[in-house]
Amino acid sequence: MDRIYLDHASTSPVTQHVWETIVPYYREIYGNASSVHGTGREARQAVERARAQIQKALGATHSSEIYFTSGGTESDNWALRGCAARCAERGRHIITTAVEHHAVLHTCDELRRQGYEITVLPVDAEGFVKPQAVREAIRKDTILVSVMMANNEIGTIEPVREIAAVAHEYGALMHTDAVQAAGAIPVNVEELDCDLLSLSGHKFGAPKGIGALYIRKGTRIQAMMQGGEQERHLRAGTENVPCIVGIGQALEDAVEGMETRSAFIRELRDHLIHRLETEIPDVLLNGPRTQRLPGNCNVSILGIEGESVLLRLDLEGIAASSGSACTAGSLDPSHVLTAIGRSRKEAQSSLRLTLGAENTLAEIDETVDKLKYIVQDLRSLRLQ
Numbered sequence: 001m002d003r004i005y006l007d008h009a010s011t012s013p014v015t016q017h018v019w020e021t022i023v024p025y026y027r028e029i030y031g032n033a034s035s036v037h038g039t040g041r042e043a044r045q046a047v048e049r050a051r052a053q054i055q056k057a058l059g060a061t062h063s064s065e066i067y068f069t070s071g072g073t074e075s076d077n078w079a080l081r082g083c084a085a086r087c088a089e090r091g092r093h094i095i096t097t098a099v100e101h102h103a104v105l106h107t108c109d110e111l112r113r114q115g116y117e118i119t120v121l122p123v124d125a126e127g128f129v130k131p132q133a134v135r136e137a138i139r140k141d142t143i144l145v146s147v148m149m150a151n152n153e154i155g156t157i158e159p160v161r162e163i164a165a166v167a168h169e170y171g172a173l174m175h176t177d178a179v180q181a182a183g184a185i186p187v188n189v190e191e192l193d194c195d196l197l198s199l200s201g202h203k204f205g206a207p208k209g210i211g212a213l214y215i216r217k218g219t220r221i222q223a224m225m226q227g228g229e230q231e232r233h234l235r236a237g238t239e240n241v242p243c244i245v246g247i248g249q250a251l252e253d254a255v256e257g258m259e260t261r262s263a264f265i266r267e268l269r270d271h272l273i274h275r276l277e278t279e280i281p282d283v284l285l286n287g288p289r290t291q292r293l294p295g296n297c298n299v300s301i302l303g304i305e306g307e308s309v310l311l312r313l314d315l316e317g318i319a320a321s322s323g324s325a326c327t328a329g330s331l332d333p334s335h336v337l338t339a340i341g342r343s344r345k346e347a348q349s350s351l352r353l354t355l356g357a358e359n360t361l362a363e364i365d366e367t368v369d370k371l372k373y374i375v376q377d378l379r380s381l382r383l384q
């Protein structure tokens, strides 16, 4: 059975090019990047090449502003905890939003337990944070504003640049979780004017377990890890050279082919949404129609549970998601869908299909055809 993978927001395959680029760093150029001998120096060069690739892709001024981490979760944790620790004497107020990834929201919960005050801003019915809401919440003791660039569940692209302007007017730092945005839409740290920006490799064709945090030069932040001198003393531990090589190459490749790839994916996505809305009764689109990630489709199929649809799709070899993978298996409705005003029932009937470059129109059509049958079947079961 040919499998159809429509869960790219959870993770995406390592691309062929990235795979070929990283393999030599396991068994041939296996040196420790801190060693002085030849294989060590080669590893160091590879790490610094990857840092420069990311700097260039993000439009950062210095490659020394790019720090490698174990992924998006660590980057988010570091940005928030690291700034909170170093800015505490200036203030203890942090602003974030109700639709952030749990890596941000749960870190904020922890900071709240430590005595920080957290304002969680609401969003509108399409998931947008209003810059005006940031202006109303911000204070003299606000040290950090953290608003994601694009939402992982409903694809909303947030007005980060406008929000950063408000943050800076009040002397607060601006962090954005760009994990879903990178490689899908333009991400430029100068245009966004953010001080910290999180990336995760496995969302754009690099392996899992590698990420990066952009930290603008001069930003006050505490070290993530104590130990060796790696990553300018801020994130100790022997560098994961193959994966660092992978994230650098993956982001460079993703940015290079972005326009054509995103246009293709957007076309598939629009076809998918159109067919779902016109051929299945009582389907609600979650998230906006414009200012939306190219590969994101999220719908509530009223009257049935998203989990049941998922399982039936899985039996047909189609990988999808309901809510986000991080909350899969839990009965709580998605915090994002709740934040845009969906009822508990509507949220539990959600299905997220996220597309990638290797998907085809035929796969989308096959998915909708199977989905029509599955929904009809589940709805008739309910009536008996």
Ligand SMILES: *Cc1c(COP(=O)(O)O)cnc(C)c1O
Pocket: 009, 010, 070, 071, 072, 073, 074, 076, 101, 103, 148, 150, 151, 152, 177, 179, 180, 200, 201, 202, 203, 209, 210, 211
């Ligand atoms: C996947 C994701 C993360 C977590 O990244 P990991 O590398 O899996 O830890 C954080 N934020 C967003 C928006 C994500 O989609």
